[in-house]
Amino acid sequence: MILRTVSKKDYNKVRKLFKRNELKMINFNRWNNLWSKNPALLNKKKWTRGWVIEEDKVIVGHIGNFPMNYFLNGKNYICSILNGWVVDKKFRSASMILIKKYFAQLNIDFFLGTSFGLKTSKIMEALNVKKVPVKDLDSSLIIILKSSSIMKFFLGEKTFLFKNFIIGFFSIILTLFFKRRFNYWKNKFSTQNIKKCNIIDNQFDLLWKKIKLKKKNTLLFQRDKKWLKWHLDPFLKKKKVWLFLSKENKEITGYSICIEKVNLRKKIKSALIIDLITLNDFKETSKNLIGANIQEAKRRNCDIVEFRGFDKENRSYMKLFKPFKKKLRLNSFYYKSKNKKLDKLLSNDKYWNPSYIDGDAIINI
Amino acid sequence: MKSINIIKDSIKEINLQLKKKDKIIFKNEFQILGPKSNLDSLVIVNLFVSIEEKIKEVIGKEINLLNEDFFDKAFNSKYTLADLQKDLDKKILKKK
Secondary structure, eight states, rough: EEEEEGGGGGHHHHHHHHHHHHHOOOOOHHHHHHHHTTGGTTOOOOOOOEEEEEETTEEEEEEEEEEEEEEEEEEEEEEEEEEEEOOOOGGGHHHHHHHHHHTOSSSSSEEEEOOOOOHHHHHHTTOOOOOOGGGGGGGEEEEEEEEEHHHHHHHTOOOOTTOOOHHHHHHHHHHHHHHHHHHTTTTTSSOOOOOOOSSOTTEEEEEEEHHHHHTTOEEEOOOOOHHHHHHHHHHHHHOEEEEEEEEEEEEEEEEEEEEEEETTTTTEEEEEEEEEEEESSHHHHHHHHHHHHHHHHTTTOEEEEEEEEEHHHHHHHHHHTTTTEOSSSSOEEEEOOSSSSHHHHHHHHGGGGTTTTSSSTTTTT | OHHHHHHHHHHHHTTTTTTTTGGOOSSSOOOOEEETTOOHHHHHHHHHHHHHHHHHHHSSOOOGGGGGSSHHHHSSSSSEEHHHHHHHHHHHHHOO
């Protein structure tokens, strides 16, 4: 067995490893761009793409690692994102070697993983890696746009006799019971000041400067033009992302980002609100942005709109639309910091506003 | 309490959660890490955490086995229950 760093040439072997373990892997360009177009690495900064374990020239274990820039209290922090920790069953005892290599990195302000499962989250806890302390990360707020999607949401992966008939029958019953709640979101907002934005341009640089000042007490992924482009370009190209700006007197007062996700197993098309930032008149601006997103999701024939994570304030705005709450299996967001000052700050939920824009939460979509 | 007993008790505890084919066999040459090891990473973590807790009960001090270099030195080689016992003896004696 050989333990070595990941190179560009490893893509096909890593993809095969993912396939053997029933995991999807993004295409080569998207994978390679995690580093080659990463704004933190454009100055040729050295960075390890991850580590692999190789046995007889076959990659049997992998852990990926790419940087993201974060800000808190005006300071810039380099975050290492854990991505694709996969080891073939026969070699699982060696998976600890990969995770130890990952956490042994120097010059990292904090480590962040956003896609842990039940088992890996237990390993994280044993390694003193902490859960992101936001209570509601283990649940999603959901607006149902099609009644049949509720049944698909809960029963989508199960197979049983007369499934389609049962889903159809209960969908009708649910529509009768929840008609008012399903339609509650309608007419609760105004799109008068909301403008759709199809490109990520220089206005996001100006916006980021304002956000950095206004939200300086919140840990935020750097949301300027170059970072947003890096993160969202694959979705922009496929028209699977939409951005709304709230503008008043030509000034941007807030924005939101939403992406489309198709769950092939459950046959559900979701719209995930991955970002919601408001700079003033918070309640009205947030309400209008969320409403515009729901409307757009409906136009795109989505089954549901999902809102996961965020801070209490943002969740309270989403709750204005009377969403359903879906309990998830776990809070899959974990972090670790060797920087004691930062670690102390991050243990307090008031500094967090985590969402799918963070870490690798949307990388594998 | 000797380290061998700590390991034995921990294995008993962990085995309760495992299927028959996955159980840890208490014998010196049993590989925790290595080519013959089929232990899952979570089982290893649970075993180490259980040992850490028992050591804390016995000597009253916290040790973190997962932060030790066992995994690194066992890579490309093997790390057996006998090796673990030796390492624990060193640690327990050192802490005492």
